[in-house]
Amino acid sequence: MxxxxxxxxxxxxxxxxxxxxxxxxxxxxxxxxxxxxxxxxxxxxxxxxxxxxxxxxxxxxxxxxxxxxxxxxxxxxxxxxxxxxxxxxxxxxxxxxxxxxxxxxxxxxxxxxxxxxxxxxxxxxxxxxxxxxxxxxxxxxxxxxxxxxxDTAFHQTMPPLAYRFALPKSMYTELGIRAYGFHGTSHQYVSKKAISYLNNPKAKIITIHLGNGCSMTAIDSGKSIDTSMGLGPMAGLIMGTRAGDIDPSIIFHLINERGYTAQEVNDILNKKSGLLGLSGFSDMRDVKNAIKEGNQDAALAYELYAYRIQKYLGAYIAVLKGLDAIVFTAGIGENDPDMREAVCRGMEFFGINLDPVLNSQKSQSIREVNFKDSQVKIFVIPTNEELEIGKQAYELVRK
The missing domain is CATH 3.30.420.40 (ATPase, nucleotide binding domain)
Structure with missing residues (x-):
């Protein structure tokens, strides 16, 4: 077929x-x-x-x-x-x-x-x-x-502690306002690969999907228990054009005090923020080229991008109550060794020890980029959402 x-x-x-x-x-x-x-x-x-x-x-x-x-x-x-x-x-x-x-x-x-x-x-x-x-x-x-x-299906295993917001209960029961999570197909695919590699079905893993859209997921025994995106795919990490986490009062300040419409604010947060808003470039390749030319806005954008990932790493280690491996995947996660180094820098306290030599090498298959004595495995795993989608589609239509 x-x-x-x-x-x-x-x-x-x-x-x-x-x-x-x-x-x-x-x-x-x-x-x-x-x-x-x-x-x-x-x-x-x-x-x-x-x-x-x-x-x-x-x-x-x-x-x-x-x-x-x-x-x-x-x-x-x-x-x-x-x-x-x-x-x-x-x-x-x-x-x-x-x-x-x-x-x-x-x-x-x-x-x-x-x-x-x-x-x-x-x-x-x-x-x-x-x-x-x-x-x-x-x-x-x-x-x-x-x-x-x-994309949201993999995250249906999250407990209410992870997906509920501190809002009136009716907003969840009547309006369905909760965290859903995204990039689930990618997080599911690479976590399966990591679990198989570790030969540990109970492994505690943090998957880091970095592309034009970015998200992280805390995975315990193959199940998503928390993830950085929420009701929509705008929360959490800094992305190509999306702001990620911000203080919600910014929205009301722009509308009530500065005269923006709700639609204008929505467009800003979704289409004009993130790397684009910080540096003028939405593509990480363009950001890195600008850094080489001395663009300080691009350099700040790059540092902020890594800093936000580090904050979530710390949070998810707490959620998992331990950590066996982290996984970098998707376009930036797989192909930008500098970003992997920036994320892992200073994280030795958590047992995360990146080997710069292994990190600089390229491969089309799963690989470790950590020192041998690193307590936490650091994987680069090429995602294959398409294969995972193909397998699930086949299983459904062949019945």
Missing amino acids: KILVLNSGSSSLKYQLFEMPNEQPICSGLVDRIGLEQSTITHKNFKSGKEEKFLIEAPIPNHESGLLQVTELLKDPEKGSISDNSEIEAIGHRVVHGGEQFASTTLITEEVKAKIKELFALAPLHNPPNYLGITVAERVFPKAKQVAVF
């Missing part, structure tokens, strides 16, 4: 085509820097044990344009892997926010789409492109079963 997986991020679109159940990737790709200058599509084919790589530079103003270009690539005589759309039997979609309505993978119906749309306000950077991916895929692949895998 051929299953296509679509993973629409806030500024990117990852895709993989799998032959299931053997989990064999047929092709994969990344549509990067959507809506920014120098947008690209990196497309890879896997044929006869060999990898063919193609780089396409093209303006990609939005997610719909990106997805339509991907479907053309899949059928391209030279670069593609299928001759007809009907070869794809199912499409697994990453959907960021499932609220309390969706605690597991589900077949997409009109009712499911309506509920995903209702949650736009809680994940304004993600659920709209997720929804758009579904609607475009339904048009392009009308015979395929569409499956939603929700």
Whole structure:
């Protein structure tokens, strides 16, 4: 069975085509820097044990344009892997926010789409492109079963101590206001890898997902018990354009004293803050280039980014009451050794001892970057949300 997986991020679109159940990737790709200058599509084919790589530079103003270009690539005589759309039997979609309505993978119906749309306000950077991916895929692949895998599902194991806010009870019982958590598919995938590597099903692990969106999760015995994002994917760590944790009084000050509308404040916190607000750049690669040129705003942004991660590390060690491993994953977590060093710097008190030599090396598989005598293992584990989504989609549609 051929299953296509679509993973629409806030500024990117990852895709993989799998032959299931053997989990064999047929092709994969990344549509990067959507809506920014120098947008690209990196497309890879896997044929006869060999990898063919193609780089396409093209303006990609939005997610719909990106997805339509991907479907053309899949059928391209030279670069593609299928001759007809009907070869794809199912499409697994990453959907960021499932609220309390969706605690597991589900077949997409009109009712499911309506509920995903209702949650736009809680994940304004993600659920709209997720929804758009579904609607475009339904048009392009009308015979395929569409499956939603929700980022929030993995965090449904959190206890009330972690997901409840100190607000009137009715706001939870009647309005569903609570912490849901996100990047669950990624946190679940890399924590499984770490548990297997450690050969310890009861391991206490902190997973650190650093991409355009960023989050951390405290995992005990394979279950999420706390996570940095909340009602929507804006709380917690500093991100590409999202502010992360702020004093809520800032919002009321801007509205009541400075004349901003609620929508303007929402746009600022979601789209104009984070690395972009601090430095003028939303992409960490651009931030680091600016630092090399002596940009002090970029240097401060980089330091603040690492500082916030350190604060959550301390908090989650307390929540877990111990720690066996930390995991760096996603674009920045996997590819920026300087950020890993900045996060681990001064954390020896907690048994976290980074080996700078191992940290500087590159690998496409799980690796340790700690000194041998480090009490806590420090892993770099490439995330593969697409494979996890493909596996869950296959398990659902094959029944």
